[in-house]
Amino acid sequence: MSTATVTPKGPSTLRGARLPKWSPYAIAGGSIAVAIGIGLAGGLHSRVQWGLIAAILYVVGTYAIASAVEGKRQAKDRIATSFVWVAFLLAVVPLASLIWSTVVRGVKVLDVYFLTHSMGVVADTEPGGGIYHAILGTLEQVGLATVIAAPIGVLTAIYLVEYGRGNLSRAITFFVDVMTGIPSIVAGLFILSLMLMFDMEPFGFAGSLALAILMMPVVVRSTEEMLKLVPNELREASLALGVPKWRTILKVVLPTSIGGITTGIMLSIARITGETAPVLLLVWGNAFINANPFEGAQASLPLYIYQQYANSAGSGAAYDRAWAASLTLIAFVMLLNLVARGIARWKAPKTGR
Amino acid sequence: MAKRIDVSGLTAYYGSHKAIEDISMTVEPRSVTAFIGPSGCGKSTFLRTLNRMHEVTSGGRVEGKVLLDDEDLYGTGIDPVSVRREVGMVFQRPNPFPTMSIFDNVAAGLRLNGNYKKSELADIVERSLKGANLWNEVKDRLNKPGSGLSGGQQQRLCIARAIAVEPNVLLMDEPCSALDPISTLAIEDLIGELKERFTIVIVTHNMQQAARVSDRTAFFNLAAVGQPGKLIEIDDTERIFSNPSVQATEDYISGRFG
Amino acid sequence: MGTPTQITDAPPPASQPAVDKRAARGATRPGDRIFLGLSRGSGILLLVVMAAIAVFLTYRASLAISKDQGNFLTTFQWDTNLVPPNFGIAVLAFGTVVSSIVAMVIAVPVAVAIALFLTHYAPRRLRGPIAYVIDLLAAVPSIVYGLWGALVLVPQMTGLFSWLNDYFGWTGVFSWEGGAPRSMLTVGILLAIMILPIITNVSREVFRQVPQMHEEAALALGATRWEVIRMAVIPFGRSGVISASMLGLGRALGETMAVATVLSPTFDIQASLLDPGGGTFAQNIASKFGEATEFGRDALIASGLVLFVITLLVNGAARAIIARRKEYSGANA
Numbered sequence: 001m002s003t004a005t006v007t008p009k010g011p012s013t014l015r016g017a018r019l020p021k022w023s024p025y026a027i028a029g030g031s032i033a034v035a036i037g038i039g040l041a042g043g044l045h046s047r048v049q050w051g052l053i054a055a056i057l058y059v060v061g062t063y064a065i066a067s068a069v070e071g072k073r074q075a076k077d078r079i080a081t082s083f084v085w086v087a088f089l090l091a092v093v094p095l096a097s098l099i100w101s102t103v104v105r106g107v108k109v110l111d112v113y114f115l116t117h118s119m120g121v122v123a124d125t126e127p128g129g130g131i132y133h134a135i136l137g138t139l140e141q142v143g144l145a146t147v148i149a150a151p152i153g154v155l156t157a158i159y160l161v162e163y164g165r166g167n168l169s170r171a172i173t174f175f176v177d178v179m180t181g182i183p184s185i186v187a188g189l190f191i192l193s194l195m196l197m198f199d200m201e202p203f204g205f206a207g208s209l210a211l212a213i214l215m216m217p218v219v220v221r222s223t224e225e226m227l228k229l230v231p232n233e234l235r236e237a238s239l240a241l242g243v244p245k246w247r248t249i250l251k252v253v254l255p256t257s258i259g260g261i262t263t264g265i266m267l268s269i270a271r272i273t274g275e276t277a278p279v280l281l282l283v284w285g286n287a288f289i290n291a292n293p294f295e296g297a298q299a300s301l302p303l304y305i306y307q308q309y310a311n312s313a314g315s316g317a318a319y320d321r322a323w324a325a326s327l328t329l330i331a332f333v334m335l336l337n338l339v340a341r342g343i344a345r346w347k348a349p350k351t352g353r
Numbered sequence: 354m355a356k357r358i359d360v361s362g363l364t365a366y367y368g369s370h371k372a373i374e375d376i377s378m379t380v381e382p383r384s385v386t387a388f389i390g391p392s393g394c395g396k397s398t399f400l401r402t403l404n405r406m407h408e409v410t411s412g413g414r415v416e417g418k419v420l421l422d423d424e425d426l427y428g429t430g431i432d433p434v435s436v437r438r439e440v441g442m443v444f445q446r447p448n449p450f451p452t453m454s455i456f457d458n459v460a461a462g463l464r465l466n467g468n469y470k471k472s473e474l475a476d477i478v479e480r481s482l483k484g485a486n487l488w489n490e491v492k493d494r495l496n497k498p499g500s501g502l503s504g505g506q507q508q509r510l511c512i513a514r515a516i517a518v519e520p521n522v523l524l525m526d527e528p529c530s531a532l533d534p535i536s537t538l539a540i541e542d543l544i545g546e547l548k549e550r551f552t553i554v555i556v557t558h559n560m561q562q563a564a565r566v567s568d569r570t571a572f573f574n575l576a577a578v579g580q581p582g583k584l585i586e587i588d589d590t591e592r593i594f595s596n597p598s599v600q601a602t603e604d605y606i607s608g609r610f611g
Numbered sequence: 612m613g614t615p616t617q618i619t620d621a622p623p624p625a626s627q628p629a630v631d632k633r634a635a636r637g638a639t640r641p642g643d644r645i646f647l648g649l650s651r652g653s654g655i656l657l658l659v660v661m662a663a664i665a666v667f668l669t670y671r672a673s674l675a676i677s678k679d680q681g682n683f684l685t686t687f688q689w690d691t692n693l694v695p696p697n698f699g700i701a702v703l704a705f706g707t708v709v710s711s712i713v714a715m716v717i718a719v720p721v722a723v724a725i726a727l728f729l730t731h732y733a734p735r736r737l738r739g740p741i742a743y744v745i746d747l748l749a750a751v752p753s754i755v756y757g758l759w760g761a762l763v764l765v766p767q768m769t770g771l772f773s774w775l776n777d778y779f780g781w782t783g784v785f786s787w788e789g790g791a792p793r794s795m796l797t798v799g800i801l802l803a804i805m806i807l808p809i810i811t812n813v814s815r816e817v818f819r820q821v822p823q824m825h826e827e828a829a830l831a832l833g834a835t836r837w838e839v840i841r842m843a844v845i846p847f848g849r850s851g852v853i854s855a856s857m858l859g860l861g862r863a864l865g866e867t868m869a870v871a872t873v874l875s876p877t878f879d880i881q882a883s884l885l886d887p888g889g890g891t892f893a894q895n896i897a898s899k900f901g902e903a904t905e906f907g908r909d910a911l912i913a914s915g916l917v918l919f920v921i922t923l924l925v926n927g928a929a930r931a932i933i934a935r936r937k938e939y940s941g942a943n944a
Contacts, residue, residue, distance in 0.1 A: 014424055014435045073465070073835055074434075080837035084732050087724030088741070091811075094804045095748050098759045152653045159650035172654040174930070175661045181858070181926030182919070183865020185893045186664070189915040193667040196905060213660060220657070246646035274752020277867035277893065281900055302754040302868075309758055309872055319762065326755045337750050409830060411735055438833025448824035452846035461842060462832035511828070518832065 019069055024082065027065065031057035058082070099330075106327025109320045115328070118299075119287040124308065127317035131325050133289040134304035140293040141204050141283065141300055142273050145211035150265050152212075153219025160220070161227040162249055179217040187213040188278030195282070202284035204293030207300065210278035215268045222264025226257040259347020266340035270333045276302040301329045355382035355552040356422045356439075356521040358403060363417030364581070365395070365402050367410065372398045374581035376417070378571060380522075385544060385553045387563035387590065390573030391605065395582025396556050399573070400524050403554065404440035405433040421521065438466060441520035445527045447507035449499030449514070455482075456495040458510055462518040477517055485513035486543050505536020512543065516551070523547065525555040529562065541566050560606055564594050572602045664919070672913035675906060683913065689878050689899065691907035700914050705880050706795065706889035707918070710870065711863040713799025713884065714806060719856050721803075722810035727840060729811075730818040742815070749808035757872035760801040761793075765873060768792035768800075772885050787885035793875035796884040798891075801869050806859035813858060817851030818844055850932050857929035861922050867893035892918040 035054035059079060066075035114130040122129035156176070160169050187210040195206060230253050238248040254261070279285075284297035285307050305325045312318030358380040365373045373395035380386045388396040401407040402415050405426060419426040426436050449458045459478045463469055469477070478495070482488040487509040491502070499510050508528060515523060525544070529537040544566045547553060557563050563570050571587035586599050597603050604610055676683050678696055686699025725745070729738055769792055776787035825843040834842060870891050876898060877888035890898075896911045903911060 014421070014426065014431050014439060015428075018430060018432060073838065077835040077837040080840070081732060084724045084728045087721045088728045088733070090721060091725055091748075091804075091807055092744070094764075095744065097763060098751065098755070101759060101763050102755065152656060155650040155653035156657055159647075159654045163647055163650060164654070168651070168654065172657060175658055177930045178923055178926055179657070179661060181861040181865075181922050181929075182664070183861075183867070183893060183922055185865065185867045185896055186668070186915050186919045186922070189896070189912050190664045190667055192908065193671040193912055196671060196908060197667075213664075216657060216660075244640050244643055246640075246643045249646065270750060274754060276752070276754040277897060280897055302752055305754050305758055306868060306872070309761065322758055326758055329752055330755060333750055333752060334747070337747070404831065406827065406830060409827070434833050434835050436833075437831055442827075442831035444824055444827060444831075446824055448822070448828045450825060450828065450843060450846070461829070465832060465834055465838055465842075514828075514832065 018074075019066060023065070024062070024078070027061045028058055031055075031061055055086075102323060102326050102330060105320065105323035108324065110324040110327055114321075114324055118289045120289065122287075124312040124318050125315035127320075129321065131301065131304055131321070131328060133286065134299040134301045134325065135328070136289065136291060137204060137283065137286075137293075137298035137303075138273060138301040140291075141207045141211060141279065141298070142269060144205060144208035144293060145215055145272060146265070146269055148208065149212040149215035149268075150219055153216045153265075153268075154223050154261060156216075156220045157223035157227060158249060158253075160224055162245070162253070176217045176220045179213070180221065182214070183277075184210070184214055184275045185277035185281070187211075188281040191278070192281050202282055202297045203295055204283055204290075204298040207279045207283040207298070208293065210282055211272040211275060214275060214278070215272050218268035218271060219265055222267065223257075223261050226260030226264065227253060229260065230256045259343055262347075263340040263344040266336050266343070270336040270340070273333055273336070274302055274329060276300075276306055279303045280306065301325055301332075305329065355550065357382045357420075358522060358552065358554075359418075359420035360403075361418045361420075363399070363402060363415065363419060365398050365407055365415045366413070368412035371581040373402075373573075374583055376584045378584060378587050380552060380554055381569070382552045383548055383550070384568040385548050385555060385566050386587075387567035387570045388554065388556045388573060389558075389560060389563050389570060389605070390582070390585075391575070391610070392558075393578065393582070394573040394575045396571075396573045397526050398582070400526055400554060400556050403522070403524055404442055405436045406442065408433070438462070438518060439520055440522040440524060441515035441518065442524045443508070443511050443515050443526065443528050446531050447504055447511050449502075449507050449510050451498065451500045453499060454496045455491050455499045455502070455510060458499045459513050459517050461514060466518060478513075481513040481517035482510075484516055484547070485509045486539060486546075487513055503536070505532050505539055508532060508536065508540060509543065512540075512547075516547065520551065522552040522554065525553065527556050527558060530558060537562070560594075564590060570594070572597070572599070572605065574601055574605070668912055668916040668919060671909045672916045675909035675913045678906070679910075687879060689895070689910075691910045692904065696906065696910065698910050700892070700917055702878050702880055703890055703892045703895050703914055704917070707864055707891040707893075707921075709884070709889070710795050710798045710802060710891055711860055713796060714802035714863045715856060715860055717800060717803035718807050718810055718859060719852075722807050722855075722859070723814055723852055725807070725811045726814035726818055727844070729815050731836065731840060731844070745808050745811050748804075749812070753805065753866060754868045754872075756801060756805050757869040760797070760869055761872040764801060765792055765797060768797050772796075775885060783882050784884055786883045790887045791875060792885070793873055793887045794883075794885050795874070795881070795889055798870050798874050799884070801873055802863045802866055805866065805869060806862045809862060810852075810855045810859040813855030814848065814852050817848040817855070820851075821847045850935070854929040854932040857925050857932070861926045861929065864925065865893055865918060865922050866891075867897050870894040871897040 032054045034057055035050050038053055039050040059082070062078050062082060063075045066078045109127075115135070116132050117130035118133035119129040120133075156172065160172060163169075164172070190213070191206050191210045195202075200206070234252055234256060235248055238252045239245065243251070279300045280303055283300060283303065285303050286297040286299045290296050290298050305322045308318045308322035308325065360379070361377045363373070363376045364371060376399060388400065390396050398407060403419060403426075405415075407413045407415055415427060417427070421436075421439065425431070449455075450461060453461065456478055459481050460474050463474060463477060479488060479492075482491060487506060490506060491510075499507065502510060508531075512523075512528075529540050532540065541562065544553060544555065548568075555563075555566065567590045569587060570590040570593040572585045572593065573582050574585045575582040585601055586593070586597065588598070593602060594606060597606070675691075675696075679686075679698060680693075680695040681688065681697040681699050683699050685701050686697060687701050689698045689702075690696060691698050729742055729745075733741060772787050772792050775785040779785035780787065821844050825847065826839050829839040829842045871894045874890065874894055875887040876890040876894060878890060879888060881888040892914050896915055899907065899911060
């Protein structure tokens with residue numbers, strides 16, 4: 001009956017020959033073995049070479065075997081799969097190495113003493129000292145930047161979502177996008193040009209201003225996203241009760257989205273906390289404790305890392321301090337990230353109410 | 354070309370949820386078989402097990418046998434990619450590739466499966482578009498994007514794309530539910546022509562449509578929400594709609610539920 | 612911040628939904644006027660800041676450039692203490708472009724592959740955690756990358772450099788005289804690691820938006836996974852990947868600390884990517900700033916202005932592509 005139709009294909013068209021599941025591992029193992037063999041026989045010193053030969057063997061081997069057994073299309077599919085896996089593993093290596101070296105080298109000098117003392121009487125090449133002054137400077141600079149940038153950013157986002165139409169809001173939207181891409185050093189140079197105008201010496205607040213410029217567009221973007229998530233029905237329900245628009249925004253829209261907005265602000269704080277370049281230009285760095293951000297050079301954590309690395313002529317003690325400060329900085333940034341995500345998750349289901 | 358489908362004891366899951374249970378039926382070659390039943394009864398899921406598309410969704414897995422002529426689609430060593438080449442599918446919403454021209458859309462499946470000369474390709478594309486009753490409407494704009502066509506034309510383009518690779522079976526998952534009545538009529542006429550060459554299985558919500566286009570009709574139902582869907586009966590369409598052997602079928606087609 | 616006094620006009624009333632008509636009427640209340648004034652004022656302040664950045668940088672730059680004895684664009688020197696001063700950005704422009712190109716060449720294919728991995732290849736259970744790890748990679752401050760690059764990555768590069776020199780040294784681009792591997796290639800590799808997360812994240816978003824039905828269409832034609840990606844995913848996501856790459860490029864162009872810590876700068880152009888030397892805009896500013904006189908700082912501001920313009924162009928182009936894509940996918944939906 002139907003089997004006796006005109007179809008030219010035999011009954012086995014569906015039974016495309018498949019390589020067994022373990023074949024990629026087998027080919028990988030074989031390639032590595034052969035590469036080691038070639039490496040030893042040819043007396044190649046560089047391990048990179050061995051790895052590269054193994055990789056080439058693996059790709060060629062997979063393609064040859066798969067196209068012989070399964071056909072060209074499956075062979076291509078297999079190569080794409082292995083490339084994608086390799087790319088992923090490739091990206092994991094530097095991250096793992098970065099976290100590993102920061103933690104392992106950072107814990108060496110990281111203790112309570114380190115967190116509670118400055119570099120006041122310690123030469124950069126000598127062991128001892130700490131990062132208290134840098135933590136203080138960072139907290140003050142970032143805090144002031146947040147005080148400036150967060151309200152402006154949130155208000156701008158409110159304007160864009162709740163009021164904005166026409167050319168002004170389009171211009172703001174465009175330039176907020178553009179501002180997100182400003183290199184941090186350019187923001188620093190801008191404040192520097194102002195300081196040159198008024199003949200000012202470096203001080204903490206100047207750094208805050210540059211950080212605020214970097215922070216504002218990020219806050220605007222994230223807040224905008226959150227406000228857009230507030231369902232229009234909520235606004236309409238409030239307005240229909242005769243509540244003025246500004247009270248609707250304050251009492252209905254903002255409370256609904258406050259979790260997301262907080263998350264966005266915290267993530268942007270995390271971002272500017274790690275900024276070094278503008279602080280380098282504007283705050284200058286200081287080995288002593290300076291608690292006044294409005295007068296005199298201050299230290300900051302990222303700047304401290306850079307200066308310990310760059311100004312110490314390769315002293316091991318300074319590198320240890322740089323790693324310890326890096327670990328502190330990463331821990332702080334990661335903590336902000338985690339808390340921000342926690343808030344987002346905790347506040348998220350409340351939107352429906 | 355057309356092949357017979359023999360399903361026995363087929364059960365499909367989404368994760369731990371059993372979507373359909375223990376379905377057995379035979380689909381005759383060169384005929385149209387319609388699947389009807391209330392929403393959620395698993396008729397679309399069952400359709401997607403016939404070309405191994407079900408396992409593409411996360412957690413999707415299948416137990417049982419689907420014989421295409423004598424070969425079990427779920428047997429060891431079967432390549433799902435080849436299965437889908439043999440068993441074509443048309444979806445609920447027309448889905449031509451938005452970045453491809455009309456010509457490239459129809460040729461897409463052919464280009465995957467081998468090297469065709471340009472003239473061969475053009476011949477097959479023309480034949481397929483004619484087969485889908487679309488040729489006259491698009492022959493002057495084969496290089497325009499397929500997304501510029503109307504919904505009904507897009508759906509016929511998708512049919513042309515499916516039949517270009519000469520599958521043995523053509524599965525249609527509510528192919529007209531997103532279309533207006535005139536486009537629906539055009540597709541129904543087309544189904545009547547295509548059954549000369551292919552085994553066609555169509556899922557539909559529209560009982561008149563099932564009555565109009567199909568030779569045999571299968572009725573699916575589920576005991577309650579959350580329960581797996583089951584095949585209640587399959588018979589000649591005429592009998593299902595005039596004198597079904599199960600009470601539930603009669604209740605459904607006479608509009609008492611569903 | 613803006614004052615409420617200048618706010619007189621309400622949003623245009625025509626063809627707005629009901630909410631906005633109410634808003635137009637509500638804007639006459641004092642509370643509404645103050646609130647609208649504050650929020651609009653903040654927006655305007657942002658524009659003012661942008662304009663001020665451009666104006667002040669240009670002004671200070673013009674002070675420096677007007678006294679420049681050399682050609683600001685083509686001079687291969689940076690002697691701002693000479694009388695008369697002689698400086699130009701040719702070396703910096705070259706170094707910035709080269710390091711960014713190296714970074715892009717490495718990062719874009721890897722990032723696209725990781726994005727595909729996350730959307731199409733990784734076991735479903737792993738996708739969330741892996742995306743989280745990529746986010747962490749993005750959150751690491753650049754100075755930490757710089758420290759890691761200088762103290763961990765640089766020593767690892769020697770083997771690769773000698774190998775490249777052995778086999779590809781004849782090209783000139785990969786020749787190596789055996790100096791410390793603090794060269795443009797190392798910088799490029801570090802920058803690639805740094806911009807990987809942003810390109811990955813944006814690409815992943817784009818790939819995730821590919822409608823299920825297009826992928827199913829390809830599958831139903833009997834396409835392998837790779838063919839599904841080539842037929843349905845890549846064509847749909849191409850413009851998104853391009854704009855993602857340009858966002859990454861913007862980052863790479865302006866990165867300061869990672870380059871400043873890793874590169875051993877010289878003020879000349881190296882044909883080889885392996886020999887230490889060269890410089891980038893941002894790195895040059897950071898390392899020359901300490902000893903610069905006021906005039907020297909103006910000269911550095913001038914180079915910063917060029918960097919500003921370049922990143923504006925790159926980011927603007929990226930945004931334009933994204934905006935066009937939105938219209939395109941909106942029309943299809």
